[in-house]
Amino acid sequence: MATAAKIDPAPPPSASHDAVVVRFAGDSGDGMQLTGGQFTLATAIAGNDLATFPDFPAEIRAPAGTLFGVSAFQIHFGATDIETAGDAPDVLIAMNPAALKVNLDGLKPGGLIIADAAEFTERNLKKAGYAANPLEDGSLARWQLMALPISQMTLDAVRPFGLSNKEALRTKNMWTLGLVMWMFGRPRAPVVQWIEGRFAGRPELKEANLAALNAGHAWGETAELSGPLKQFHLGRAEAEPGLYRTVTGADALSLGLVAGAKLAELPLFFGSYPITPASSILHALARLKEFGVTTFQAEDEIAAICAAIGASYAGHLGVTSSSGPGIALKTEAMGLAVMTELPLVIINSQRGGPSTGLPTKTEQSDLTQAVFGRNGDTPIPVLAARSPSDCFAVAIEACRIATRFMTPVILLTDGYIANAAEPWRVPDRHDFEPFPAIFCDQPPADGRPFNPYARDPVTLARPWVKPGTPGLIHRIGGLEKSHETGNIDYSAANHQKMTAIRHAKIDGIARFIPAQEVALGEPWGRLAVVGWGSTYGPILKAVERARARGHAVSHIHIRHLHPFPENLGALLRGFERVLVPEMNMGQLKVLLRDRFLIDARPFSKVSGQPFRIAEVEAAIEEAIA
Amino acid sequence: MATAAKIDPAPPPSASHDAVVVRFAGDSGDGMQLTGGQFTLATAIAGNDLATFPDFPAEIRAPAGTLFGVSAFQIHFGATDIETAGDAPDVLIAMNPAALKVNLDGLKPGGLIIADAAEFTERNLKKAGYAANPLEDGSLARWQLMALPISQMTLDAVRPFGLSNKEALRTKNMWTLGLVMWMFGRPRAPVVQWIEGRFAGRPELKEANLAALNAGHAWGETAELSGPLKQFHLGRAEAEPGLYRTVTGADALSLGLVAGAKLAELPLFFGSYPITPASSILHALARLKEFGVTTFQAEDEIAAICAAIGASYAGHLGVTSSSGPGIALKTEAMGLAVMTELPLVIINSQRGGPSTGLPTKTEQSDLTQAVFGRNGDTPIPVLAARSPSDCFAVAIEACRIATRFMTPVILLTDGYIANAAEPWRVPDRHDFEPFPAIFCDQPPADGRPFNPYARDPVTLARPWVKPGTPGLIHRIGGLEKSHETGNIDYSAANHQKMTAIRHAKIDGIARFIPAQEVALGEPWGRLAVVGWGSTYGPILKAVERARARGHAVSHIHIRHLHPFPENLGALLRGFERVLVPEMNMGQLKVLLRDRFLIDARPFSKVSGQPFRIAEVEAAIEEAIA
Amino acid sequence: MNEMTPPAAASPRSTRPDDWASDQEVRWCPGCGDYAILKAVQRTMPELGADPAKTVFISGIGCSSRFPYYMETYGFHTIHGRAPAIATGVKLANPELDVWIVTGDGDGLSIGGNHMLHLLRRNLDCQLLLFNNEIYGLTKGQASPTSRLGTRTPTTPFGSIDRPVKPCEFALGAGARFVARTFDTAQKQLPEVLKRAYAHKGTSFVEIYQNCVVYNDGVFEAFTDRKAAPTSQLWLEHGQPMLFAGGTRGLTLDRERLMLEVIEVTPETLPRVIVHDETNRSVAHMLINMNFPAFPVALGVIYCDPRPSFETVVAEQVAKATAGKVADLAALLRRGQTWEVSPPA
């Protein structure tokens, strides 16, 4: 950008020069999620790597100015690989007193606060529980403070467009965005383009938003530069060549399902019932009818999974998706899918529990439920995505396993991944091997009766027959069935055999999945830090730092949680100690100890927030001590 | 009995002289369960110890003569401690060809077959899939055969009472019972008494049944005694002094709940939805209104548990009960009970799975579900009953833990225990310590606000307040709540704290339960055979035999499965090896390995049938080799 | 895996009742009303010109729900109460299939009431046969939601006290567009009702009174009995006056109290007898609510007023929403703003 040359690069207020954490915080109505999203896009296009963490209240629209109505969006970006949304912000934008109060704790010592001074009115201060104005009473001395009358400056900037006061104030997020974009030298073009599209029908709003954006930007350029406001220069992150976009986990998962169905050459049937944070997948897929996607908003989660089972039975790729309480409701029907050996993908966007718990907070406390949570011996493969973009590949893998092995598959993601965004190299058609589904559509050649529970000797999958196929009429159901004919059979030997087969089929999947890799470090050493799911970023960074301090620590991140990759046991035995950081009370730990009889030690965090790198670092230090 | 003296005691056809296994098998319509039940009662009264195994078809009334319509009742009884229903029958009563075919496999070599020859007609043979009559073609040479025209002899005996042919034939089970009672010198008085009560309104049926019973008995007394039919003499089993009756697990569990509620000084609310094999508890309790028992047949399992939660909230002891698919449906609501910390007893009468599975067959495959099967970190104590009579004490223990610790409790029983009968020493009021429930009914003295999540420092239980209590108005729900006030609180620190408290409360129960005992053997040795639930009998007997052969084997049977007794880890570490026989694919094994990091080895049987002693014996031999 | 032969001819052929009987041994109690229904269905299928391979029977759990095993068609014996939900997935995935749901009073109205409600309001094209024996057969005789007040069962030893659901009334309340009622041994009329149900596009709700000989024997006898039939059964026919008892009695509307009334039919009173209009929802409610024996039991097609069926509307919306759109996955993946990272020079 032209302006960049004019500015004297000053050291950023953060300790690190190649990555910065910015947190936008304001009232639910202040548009912080939108501001964050636009800044994310501009940052991605500027060539930084990044990770985001939207952190919004459970209420739809909480009363203005309250503490529980604060909505925040954090972004971590820089010239290096970014794997977490950042431990502690370098910069905090606080649009009102409540936003300041709720978010101050996390701010780095010496970090920069940009506050809308116009909103620090007596009324708002009181709502936030401040006795005195923190912008004035010296209580923020540990940080750098820029108190600007943002609301006022916005009103001035948009005056020409004749908006109501309320409408005019709504553009203050654009003013702020303009300022922050100037700070980090982000291109304004993508935001301009977005504003033009969004307000195409309301020219006065379009102009006002553009004006606010530009005014904020201009203010940065022209304001007194000796204050704490500095422009940062961050190099481009190194990235594999290719075409990039940003995706949230929910986006990538939806796209992965569409791609998975295409690779399987099947229409996709998605049965779901709204629930936070799973709904966004349903929302995304509902718009993709031209890709052969049928979405069905069912009356409840039971109907949703049952309809998906029905669709799979009829030859579609049935998928269902939910969270917490909704997943609990699906467990009976999961058993039916196991018994009838039909393909099915069950997506669990984990959130804080127990019960209704913390609907908008993240957690990984449904792993043991996924592996063990059904009546009977009822094995189901379990996969987990580790990051927003990873959701794409994991969704495809779930489709592959479900159709190839005729089995339900549970895919675990979580509230953090679902909402967080990161740059994603758009895959092309050669990145994934097709796995066309094979339907049995002919009776046996020799006139022998057709056996719906005859099995493929390699995968142990039973044949998939679409009702409607002449000559293959048969019946299935949830009662134990003869190991060949599929007719009801309660005999002792048959049940023993079928139980064994159901286990062997799922255990055997281990032979058809990639060997466990080491995410960072040697395949041996003093300590393996073993994780799964969305803790990938903090664990990787923490291990990186520990290694930088010379420790023989490696990071292993498991995608296939049931069955485990065949080499996992041997790999783990190559380490003296095993540490398992999880956002639960120690669930992967249970699986590892049971399976490999190794002294895997849990490191638990159950606060509804992702791990901080420093927390994992400290746990590593303790573990190797 | 007078007749006993007349008969020359002959060696029984079984190898063992102090215990015998008899299996009654016939068509579903032949009344075998009833016959078995009456024989059981007479046997108990005769002073033998015993165990039974009713084994009936899933169909309500299968077409006569078919293989799948065969219903069997096995009883093992003798002068020694009887802990299983017996590996292999010594005597098989086969009322038709299908009954013979289905049950012949298990019969001991040299065992006795008593068959109703009159039913071995061409038509019946064909229905059972016999090409030739096995009573005549020599195919039963390995066994001793007594083919009698029982139907014919019954018709002759009841002719005077003017019954229809159909009605008359219905009494043939009494003829058979009479014969078998003669064989084992059982007193007929209790059966006579039962017949008189049952047919009080139908004198002709009463007389006919009595006549049939006596005719069968007389036939034994007068028939040719040189054949395979011998009279057996079994001494009385040694038993603790006291008053005895027989109970099935379902009986004992129902009585235990009534007793538990009484010890807690609470009315009992039982919400359930019919399902095999859990329904019998609902049936039993529905008749006990005078004991302050409210039963509620809900529209489904979800409503059943929810109504029980509502009743507990209102100050009753809420209990719910189901099996397999029904338990799966309750998991969401269990989370609510954990979050709101209300007492609740959840009874799972386990049956064969997955899915609808094998409704009438037994299994213990819901243990990991009980421990892990919920969304979120949602700990619930888990108990298991080991025998029909043990159900009484375990039900009381479940009530105690639920009310004392303000928590749902899962009680595991299974289809085998539910239906099987054994002698039970009727407890008296001193056998169990009362544990009166304490309701909080007063606001804090000092005018401080009432905190529904304030805790008892010892048990960590929160106060139980009945709605209706003045001054203690408050609100609860399934969202995460502040650790004191119980108001909604999603903050990170609070969720971390509440998660920890919920775990600490349940883990802490370990301090208030009995230490783990050794069922048989030393608390150290080469091998610990560790079991839970209904495998108690076969494991005990197998360990007894192994010990008799000089092996350093002990039997440990766990009632408290979560949390484990505090000494369990140390106890198990005293053994070189640990073998875990289970009627599942290895579930307790998972818990033991995770918790104690010991190389517990599974021994699995998943056939819908209880273990045979010999199977466990063989596994022991292999494990110590 | 089974080896394959060359494709069989897939064209529908005419069938005989036997072609619809599977090789599975029928496992209901001797004398159970389910046998009669099975027979009637197997007899009717050929007349519908249906194709066994294109027919799917879907059921929940219960004695009644064993039905699919005995039909030589595709069959899915699912879980308790959920057949409507599974059927919805099947039919949305392949609208070409003839979908029949078989359920019981417990399966359909106790645990499964909610799915029934939503099936009916969505109006998925299928036939739903509810075998109402006013009891739980399979689990050995507990009270069901249709059991009459006072019914003594193992769970209601002192008599049932929950007021029973009226299945047809519930169906109408849920928005059903086709409601019919018949009984197991009505071997003449049952097939006719099945034909009408099959012809109706949308969810055809058919309540079939079914005798459970073991646990609830004879509860319907008072009106299903051959002797009682003329005076106790009112077989409805669209466009025909509501007559019974051999035409000697009829139904009329008491226009003051807005209620139905039974009248003796004479040439003078005949014009007062209501003519059955299947599309009149209000009259349907009244017919369903008539109390026996003060009134006869209304049987046959009580209500039929078609609306577009769910899977049709879904298909139409898909057609409209996708018109002119190309399913370009590569383009989809690139949607939104993208940027290029070029290989290092």
Add this chain to the structure above:
Amino acid sequence: MNEMTPPAAASPRSTRPDDWASDQEVRWCPGCGDYAILKAVQRTMPELGADPAKTVFISGIGCSSRFPYYMETYGFHTIHGRAPAIATGVKLANPELDVWIVTGDGDGLSIGGNHMLHLLRRNLDCQLLLFNNEIYGLTKGQASPTSRLGTRTPTTPFGSIDRPVKPCEFALGAGARFVARTFDTAQKQLPEVLKRAYAHKGTSFVEIYQNCVVYNDGVFEAFTDRKAAPTSQLWLEHGQPMLFAGGTRGLTLDRERLMLEVIEVTPETLPRVIVHDETNRSVAHMLINMNFPAFPVALGVIYCDPRPSFETVVAEQVAKATAGKVADLAALLRRGQTWEVSPPA
């Protein structure tokens, strides 16, 4: 643990609306119709002479289901759709409590439809308030079972195609004995309806149209609007003719087609106007099914015809079944045949 003071006086005292407001901050969106309902309820409770400590509000999940937090009564915010089941346990355990259920169109009619059905047929004594905003508020605006055809939401981007449930019609079909309808801003009539609901012994089903300003703003405006009110609202009163538009129009029955009809009221036509009889179920169906704007929207108590309530019948049965029986646990344990094993001599 809290320390205890001597027992407080438990006698009901007269209350003011403020006494019914809890100390919890109300967290609905500014402008949400839920506020008006809350206000009306808090205003009505004193008039009922109710006792806060004997009152329990039970809800499921949804914006509407947050209601109990704001009432200074006992409250239980349960799980999605299950409030009726929990309420059943509460009321059976303690019939003395005044039980109120608050639910939404999603909570009560989507996931919770089955429990609603069984609550209504059993007729548990409680008030059920269904806040119908024709949308899922809490989960951010997806279509609900009452959303109108064509409603565009994140899950129905091309318009909703499931035919909506009519809550009152469903309630009647489920056997409800009290059905009323009103709306959030009807601050005059809403309390009257609540009083009637409270007075009715049995399940009082009250549908309350409620405006969701964020996701479904203004869907009821056409008839709730003050200006439209006279011509669009028909407030029913038992024993009164069904008049609206300031008495210039009324409802009559077309006795040929057996359907309702709107007529201009003149002294001559007035006798033809139907007089509202709350106990007439058939007319209730017709009133509920009237299509707006061809017909006005029927409001107030549409149907009320009490039957014994569930917990009463349960209690009666218990009394009868236990009359003269003693709860002798020791005897119970000894029931059936017993034998004595004596200590070794």
